[in-house]
Amino acid sequence: MTDQKRVAVVTGGTGAIGDAIVTALRAGGYQTVVMGRRGGDVRADLTSEATTKQAAAQVLHEYGRVDVLVHAAAVIDPMALHELDADRWRRLLAVNVESAIWLAQAFAPGMSERRFGRIVMVGSDTLWSPPGSQFLPYVAAKGALLGVVRTLAVDFGADGIAVTMVAPGLTDTPIARSVNDSAQFDAVVATQAMKRRLVPEDTANAVAFLASDGAQAMTGQVLVVNGGTTLR
Template identity: 70%
Template sequence: MTDEDRVAVVTGGAGAIGAAIVAALAATGHRTVVLDRTGEVACDLASESSTRRAAAEVVDRYGRCDVLVHCAGVIDPMSLREFDAARWRAVQAVNVEAALWLAQAFSPGMAERGFGRIVFVASDTAWSPPGAEFLPYVASKAAMLGVVRTLAVSLGGNGIAVTAVAPGLTDTPIARSVNDAGQIEAVVARQAMKRPLVPEDTAHTVAFLATDGAEALTGQVLVVDGGLVMR
């Protein structure tokens, strides 16, 4: 099977990093499907039922999913004092649970074909939290790493590789909404490579993980942050 035969589903494909991932996968010949509120397949990823319906629609309309990229994410900063259970659960639902429902839906077909790529977009904040108010977001991204490693073990025998890409602070509208220019410059100054990160940095790494060249990579997290976090 070549990349030209493969269907790649990208959640959050309407966002800056998601759109860059869609473009990178399309450039390598994948048939891309955006799963988002305004995507080719409309979905509310905070809702389990909506996410499961969207997965079924993908299979019905496109016949398969060979590459699943979960890029959708919610930040919703809140301090411990204003911690709210409903808001906490909404962050976990989008960032972690939706990925599980989609992996559960698409992995049987991947197993039948003996090929699959599941890539989660995590965050380097799992190792370097930017502040206490980001607890729901950081916790969700750290949970994602455990999911990646566990799924890699359970799905690897069927030819399905499960990995994560952990970007650093990337120049996107969402990042600028919760960080001022001085905060962004301070992060860049701490990086080994002194340049702002752009969505294509993450996208090119995801596109590589979707190729046959990455078939021995599974259960791993690639940190794409200009050398801020070195593990």
């Protein structure tokens, strides 16, 4: 590690899981920059390529470097298949997938120069067990994000940049509670090997590990954090 403190950027850092990730990274010694639409250190509308790139430029100008990028921002927006239209589809893909690409594009050159970098995408275990067609855009977006992870891992590995994904299961957050009642949470817990609701810190601890020097041999991989619902 260099004498200068490493800088981590967390998108969606004002959400429940994002906030837990920020706390875990700060505990690990990172200077952590929160990127959010309505708050945080740097505001960014991730639905727009232009504003996402502007936010990335602002981070580099104000902090001088980025060593870790954690893309925790996400849009779920469940809807019936007949309700899906191009605008909603594109908005969801822009936040969940495209913004991650624009940020990686901006931050990877500096990581390559320093021969160290971590890009961690927050995915979802719905990739292996989709809950239904009402979540089609969300599951499809997370699948695309996994493709981004594996492709960038191949390209960036020689420069010391690891690209990984953490795929949480149903986690007890305000957003999750807005689309799931207690019975639905209980039904998911019943399928887990570990019989408890997942909390944001479960995902945050996995992200913190992947951002650390201890994960230096891991890239292109997915850590599934779902209490054992999916055994991989």
